[in-house]
Amino acid sequence: MAGNPLRTKLCDMLDIEYPIILAGMGGMGGPVSGPELVAAVSNAGGLGVLGCAFLSPHKVEAMIKKTKSLTDRPFGVDTIIPAEVPQTGTTAEFKAELPSVTTDEPDVIEKLRRELGVPVPSGGKGYLSEMADDTVWSQEAFKEQVEVIIEHRVPVWAVGLGDPAPWTKACHDKGIKVIGVVASVRGARRLVKSGVDIIAASGAEAGGHNSRIGTMVLIPQVVDAVSPVPVIAGGGIGDGRGLVAALALGAVGVWCGTAFLSTSEAIFEDYHKKMILESTEDDTVVSKVITGKQARYLKNRLIAAWDKEGLPTLPMPMQPIAIIPILDGAYEANMADIVPAPAGQITGMIKELKSAKQVVEEMVEGAKRVLAGLSN
Ligand SMILES: Cc1cc2nc3c(=O)[nH]c(=O)nc-3n(C[C@H](O)[C@H](O)[C@H](O)COP(=O)(O)O)c2cc1C
Structure with missing residues (x-):
């Protein structure tokens, strides 16, 4: 050649x-x-x-x-x-606007958090809260x-x-x-x-x-x-x-x-690295639940529950901000099957x-x- x-x-x-x-x-x-x-x-x-x-x-x-x-x-x-x-706005400002964007989203999120067994975030180390000021x-x-x-x-x-x-x-x-x-x-x-x-x-x-x-x-x-x-x-x-x-x-x-x-x-997260090593070609799923846009993740209980309920998603950035309480609580409690892990279909390899x-x-x-x- x-x-x-x-x-x-x-x-x-x-x-x-x-x-x-x-x-x-x-x-x-x-x-x-x-x-x-x-x-x-x-x-x-x-x-x-x-x-x-x-x-x-x-x-x-x-x-x-x-x-x-x-x-x-x-x-x-x-x-x-x-x-x-x-054009402008911080995480705190968008969070304050949530109730005007959707009337029932915060209640839906709270119900889902309880059903999934995710603890109330303590306000300490959190998936998003701890870096809210660093997130734009x-x-x-x-x-x-x-x-x-x-x-x-x-x-x-x-x-x-x-x-x-x-x-x-x-x-x-x-x-x-x-x-x-x-x-x-x-x-x-x-x-x-x-x-x-x-x-x-x-x-x-x-x-x-x-x-x-x-x-x-x-x-x-x-x-x-x-x-x-x-x-x-x-x-x-x-x-x-x-x-x-x-x-x-x-x-x-x-x-x-x-x-x-x-x-x-x-x-x-180490638990996600381990999940990848153990996964097959069929262990990922596409969902809009995390960012409001279509993305592929390792299958997890949050995505499955959201999709099962047939819940609509909000546009970026409201969807990620709306689900902060679930992500924060899951992250604090090291819930590997709730914290989202973006990954593609080659995980099986x-x-x-x-x-x-x-x-x-x-x-x-x-x-x-x-x-x-x-x-x-
Ligand atoms: C964990 C993870 C995070 C990602 N984050 C971003 C991102 O922030 N911006 C972006 O353009 N694409 C992002 N992607 C998509 C990648 O840039 C890329 O398109 C994709 O990983 C390529 O396919 P593969 O995962 O099969 O290698 C992400 C992908 C993964 C797996």
């Missing part, structure tokens, strides 16, 4: 050795892909991306500085800019996050949800590459118009916010729609076979989240706790073996 198929255009664009990107993994409880995991992936030759969704600008800045102290290699920051969130939900706060990324010249900004158009020129002026994460062909076309450099398309298999379309189907259609803009493939890619398959579908690299959840560096370096190395070695087999 001529050349090195794993040395793709993405490697040159981002100055990395392997076309493997650690997807930005944030969440309301704080980052999952924090500085240690990001630096480990970048040091191993891939590109680590910090999960900074919902984090206050000063927290984003602290994470960037910490990452820079752990690696000299390029890395990225992932944020989300949901179109529907209000407004357009204004998201804008400030981006300004921090630009000011610190982080090599890559990944936009998980929303339109980066107002900032792409400022990023390019500072040499920052912009990745737009999409779930559809239409979304990919829109972000190309906004000036992104790379499209990450994440299929239905993905953990966290995902697509209704499977990765195998989504990637080639996105590749065709946005060519020559490079596409990276996410959703269900966890080893060398997945990497080669993504390249065969026309992608120039992979965007992997779940594969890194059960690593020593991931900021993921993950059988042991590894280091992030090992995950990258095994993916590369596995891909080389597959490619050697194909050329025989």
Whole structure:
């Protein structure tokens, strides 16, 4: 086989050795892909991306500085800019508005909390309460996050949800590459118009916010729609076979989240890492209950109870704020089957706790073996 198929255009664009990107993994409880995991992936030759969704600008800045102290290699920051969130407002202010948004939601939440056996949160360590001041939900706060990324010249900004158009020129002026994460062909076309450099398309298999379309189907259609803009493939890619398959579908690299959840560096509860090691391909479920938007999680009792009741969800940010009492109580009591754990369908392939370096190395070695087999 001529050349090195794993040395793709993405490697040159981002100055990395392997076309493997650690997807930005944030969440309301704080980052999952924090500085240690990001630096480990970048040091191993891939590109680590910090999960900074919902984090206050000063927290984003602290994470960037910490990452820079752990690696000299390029890395990225992932944020989300949901179109529907209000211009301004804090967690406390949105919480105060809840009764005017819905008349019965607080009662429903309280009833569900009792039925699930979740204790009343003590107000101490909580899933969201303890970091309420560090959690942001407004357009204004998201804008400030981006300004921090630009000011610190982080090599890559990944936009998980929303339109980066107002900032792409400022990023390019500072040499920052912009990745737009999409779930559809239409979304990919829109972000190309906004000036992104790379499209990450994440299929239905993905953990966290995902697509209704499977990765195998989504990637080639996105590749065709946005060519020559490079596409990276996410959703269900966890080893060398997945990497080669993504390249065969026309992608120039992979965007992997779940594969890194059960690593020593991931900021993921130990009980959830263990659940992943024990899970099968059928142990995840898609629900809007946690963020108000469709996302994939390990199956849990909160999601099952919500779906069984057929309860409607509120738009972001009201849904996550409404369920804070359940999340806080469950988190305090270490209720592994209530605290949400975003994860994709490859959980069934993950059988042991590894280091992030090992995950990258095994993916590369596995891909080389597959490619050697194909050329025989
Ligand atoms: C724990 C977890 C948290 C995530 N948080 C975010 C996030 O904050 N922003 C985002 O753009 N995507 C988020 N995602 C989605 C990933 O960026 C990515 O699209 C997905 O993990 C790729 O599919 P895979 O899980 O099958 O590897 C998250 C995924 C997981 C598993």
